[in-house]
Amino acid sequence: MSYSAVAQAAPVLVNFALTPFFVHRLGLERFGVWSLLLVFLATLTVLDGGVGASLARFHAVYGARGDTDGAGRLVVGSLAVFLGLGTVVTGVCFATAPHLVTLLNIPPHLRSEAQGLLLWLGPLLTLALASNSATALLQANAQFRRLAAVTVGSCLVYAVAVVLVIGQGGSLPALAAVTAGRYALLLTAGLCLGARHLSLRRPLLPGKPVRREFGGYALRMQLSGFTVFLNGEIDAFVIAAMLPVRYVGIYAAGYQVASALRSLPLYAFPPLLTRVTGVFARHGLAGAVREFHVLQRRWLPLTLAYGAVMVTAVWFAVRTWLGAGLALSGVVAAVLLVGYSLQVAFTGIRTCFVRAIGRPGLETRYGWFSTVVNLALTVPLALLLGVTGVVLATTIGLLAGTAYFVVLCRREAGLREQRLPGGWAAATGAAVVVTAVGELLVTRLGWHGVLPALLAGVPVLAGLATAAALGVAAPAGHLTALAEDGLKEEEEEADDTTKAG
Template sequence: MFGATGADLFTGVGYSAIAQAAPLLVNVALTPYLIRHLGLDRFGVWSLILLLLWTFTSLDGGVSASLARFYAFHGARGDRTGTGRLVLGSLALFTALGLLLSGLCVLLAPAASLLHIPPQLRGEAVEVLRFLGPLVTLALVTNSATSLLQANARFRGLAGVTLCSCAVYAAGVVLVIGHGGSLTALAAVTALRFVVLLAGGFVLAARHVAIHRPLLPPSRERRDFGGYALRMQLSGLTVFLNGEIDAFVIAAVLPIRFVGIYAAGLQAASAVRSLPLYAFPPILTRMTTGFARHGLPGAVREFHRLQSRWLPAVLAYGAVSTAAVVFAVPVWLGPGLRLSGVVAATLLAGYTVHVALTGMRTCLVRAIGRPGLETRYSWFATLVNTALTVPLALLFGVVGVVAATAVGLVAGSLYFVVLCGRVAELHRQPIPGRWVLAIALAVLVAVAGELPIVGTGWHGTVPFMLAGLPAAAGLSVAAILAVQGGGPR
């Protein structure tokens, strides 16, 4: 497990970032290629399939989101047998859920004809929907393997096996799409990526697992796990209601190509938002270990140590990224998808405040076994989002839908700050004035750098990467000014 040094945490965050960034970077690189070869309508169908895949894997009863915490508890105590029972129990549950979902997908696949899908694509859409059940099963089982590596601080191994799976996926997509393959073949390539990640993950984690009878966790642990997972699922359900349901609303009322437009903006915003989130697995492992060894004071001590750095850094990163993504997305996908850039910026503004305020608090409440607080603030955000969706949609269309999501996230984040203050004495850490000035200057530098790139008329993955340089320059300015003023590094 993690030692007490900052170097251990920094190394874990680095490898965790590689593991989580690799799939996002591959998708960023492949998206222009997919749009060009599939066409926007067909890409819209594929985007809907991927959103359904994410939705079904997140609605698993909260099991995936809970495994890392319980694996970490067993790992902190050196209980390899307890870990093995949890592995077998999760695999059995995921397999049962997958079989149930596979049957539902076969029955409901013909309903795809009710969506605004061009007639020539409806048969292919129905076919790939029937493939969705096995794909979700593989994704769920893979979550158990990756959670096991995270909980035991095996971030280097996780990064390696993730890179291998992404390389297999990228090569398969290029091969399949380049030869005119169907969306079902594309789904098979996605399944192959999960198989590589699953096999490699369990091989690397084998030394942390011992299998002895009884094969399943004892009833007390099942009750504890079930209660924790239920609260995590309630929180996860709000993530669906605050985000992915937007795509299904769009699919129900607009042509399928608008799902692709929305998905491209969501992908850009999610990719940018994810960079700070790469720190979550090692931080959660560290806080959980501190709680297991020293109780609530140990976890709170870690919170205060990290929050003073987390808050200003995430706000600076988010402000610059929000300003830059409006220009970067059309550079990435072409001027016809400027709306995707607006969608991305609107979502990213809400994500920035949300991640800055809730990031360390989320790790804290999960580590101390109080995920119900996360559930409460998530549902509050969902209620605000629901109340605003219809009026903002009537005023601003698709952008209004995502604006309601952003406002709901901000409101929920502020409520979460209040809730966490009632559980433990968490010191308020206001942002120094020098950080505000540094962030404002960084945004100006980023926007000024994006305008010449937009003026070149270049489009594609390479220009998109080039569009990241002004944002990097702006962040460098913010970091230099803040550090010179004595701010956190």
């Protein structure tokens, strides 16, 4: 889990460190254009037909069977799909780039550079998706240490190259070329490190039964992924269409921070998903339900306390990071983080559960419910409150969808929510107070930049430590007892099966 966290955190930390450099060197308008390209890229990587989101599951199946030929065909097939997608996107960008930069309110003096930047979108998409394929191969075979090494290495090379290129007055297309280099390095190194888990034999592409099975699973994952796009990335398009382009940069900075803080608890998902899937495979639905309740009893109080502390600190931290002129980015981050924190707390383990038991359609249903609420509110709230209204609509949609998912899982699988441990409210309240006081003291120093932003993290650590010291989570002994009860039941079931045989 620790190596998995390092691999996922490295790109986030590099972007965190480079954002003030981008804003200072590029200017807010050029930074807004660069942010818009990243939004396009993030959107298209989600809308890949569900292929990227399905690779880890199928690589894990092949790894468990020792089927290196199947893994090799999966890699070749996925790379062929990604190359095709990149080619189509490149053709569309060639045809539409001049009209697109006008539609998105790009200032006239930046339109030529923005058109050149858009022509990099297709190659970037191919390399980004292909690097995800290499990442999935390493994750599925529990090669988290190697994954962490290659991810950290590629991020460090990228950071140095960005500083050199932008520091010498490089253009936005040059920055895109550096980004493409990072993805290419991650792809090459990842496949080399995972080479022993695959082999290339004719036929090189998966057979028809595998394509049918993979396509059905990928379609359901794509439907879920599309709601992620509509709930997150579409906000940037709405802002670009309705407000000056500088607000895209303001939104992008706040969205980046909120997404990064939401991701920290999610670093535990790969091993948790593997755990629940293994229990379901061995003991069926009853075992998976039992495992859900054991995990959720620990997950819920910890993630809720974490979210309360982060929401308290995020406005101060963003203001310290980017300066008072971009304090609105802190408001964006805080509003989004309210929705993200509650969503992760109540849907996190449920998402692992429904994927493990082969019912990702439940996740899709709640995602679309959230999306419909979000889309219904986005334009009215944008007209009323500007960029803050756009993210407020997203948060309301997330909360509505979360409540629906809880009800849906209870009705369909009998999952129930347990009460928070005694003393949780007092422990979390004390943590919030400690965090707020510390952030106020840091803000009074008047410092700005990456290092002062790291200093703003000290009150967060103090708040989390306060929550832990006051016992914010369920007692470990109680969880152990729950787990032991589950194991006893499983052993009894196994004995009964043996006797029946």
